Amino acid sequence: MIGITHIYAGACLALLAIMGITIFRAILGPSAFDRVMAVNMFGTKTVLLLSLLGFLSGRPDFLDIALVYALVNFLSTIAILRFFEGRTSVAVEEDPAGGAPSTKASSSEE
Amino acid sequence: METMLSWISTLCIGLGVFLGVTGAVGIFRLPNFFTRLHAASITDSGCAFLILFGLMLQSGLTIPTVKLCFILIFLLISSPTATHALAKTALDCGAEPTPHLHEER
Numbered sequence: 388m389i390g391i392t393h394i395y396a397g398a399c400l401a402l403l404a405i406m407g408i409t410i411f412r413a414i415l416g417p418s419a420f421d422r423v424m425a426v427n428m429f430g431t432k433t434v435l436l437l438s439l440l441g442f443l444s445g446r447p448d449f450l451d452i453a454l455v456y457a458l459v460n461f462l463s464t465i466a467i468l469r470f471f472e473g474r475t476s477v478a479v480e481e482d483p484a485g486g487a488p489s490t491k492a493s494s495s496e497e
Numbered sequence: 498m499e500t501m502l503s504w505i506s507t508l509c510i511g512l513g514v515f516l517g518v519t520g521a522v523g524i525f526r527l528p529n530f531f532t533r534l535h536a537a538s539i540t541d542s543g544c545a546f547l548i549l550f551g552l553m554l555q556s557g558l559t560i561p562t563v564k565l566c567f568i569l570i571f572l573l574i575s576s577p578t579a580t581h582a583l584a585k586t587a588l589d590c591g592a593e594p595t596p597h598l599h600e601e602r
């Protein structure tokens with residue numbers, strides 16, 4: 388018999404796998420915007436994972452942390468985009484050899 | 498009634514996880530920035546809505562439902578806003594919206 392706890396645990400594992408793929412895109416991403424998008428998606432999945440973990444461990448107080456994390460994630464995305472505004476060198480996609488402007492953009496983001 | 502709600506919430510959580518996996522595959526496989534943004538944003542909103550709705554059905558009429566409702570409303574407002582800002586900034590900075598499908602990456 389599969390209880391609801393198993394479903395929470397399976398959903399948590401699937402979310403961890405999703406976050407792994409997303410962080411892979413954030414490391415690999417050709418332009419800086421790919422990285423920002425991947426980090427934003429990672430943050431949203433973190434909020435969902437925190438909610439599921441709260442229900443899995445029977446402590447719904449985790450929802451407060453999830454709420455605060457959602458706020459911080461949105462603000463950080465908007466702040467990074469505000470920082471990138473009007474810089475045309477950020478959108479240049481990275482060569483396999485590694486171009487100078489895109490490495491500068493990626494290092495300033497992290 | 499309880500079993501019915503449990504089945505519906507299980508279905509919602511499963512569907513949300515499926516949407517999340519779809520978004521992860523899309524963000525990994527698609528060739529262009531704007532296509533990846535499309536995949537990420539739509540599945541992000543759908544995944545968050547379905548999983549939080551399933552958790553709401555599980556917890557019933559309690560304080561955690563109110564908190565889940567706050568998280569859901571905030572995510573439904575902020576996620577499309579962040580996507581819009583991302584696409585607009587990328588367009589302003591000169592990223593090309595045309596897909597380069599012939600390039601293998």
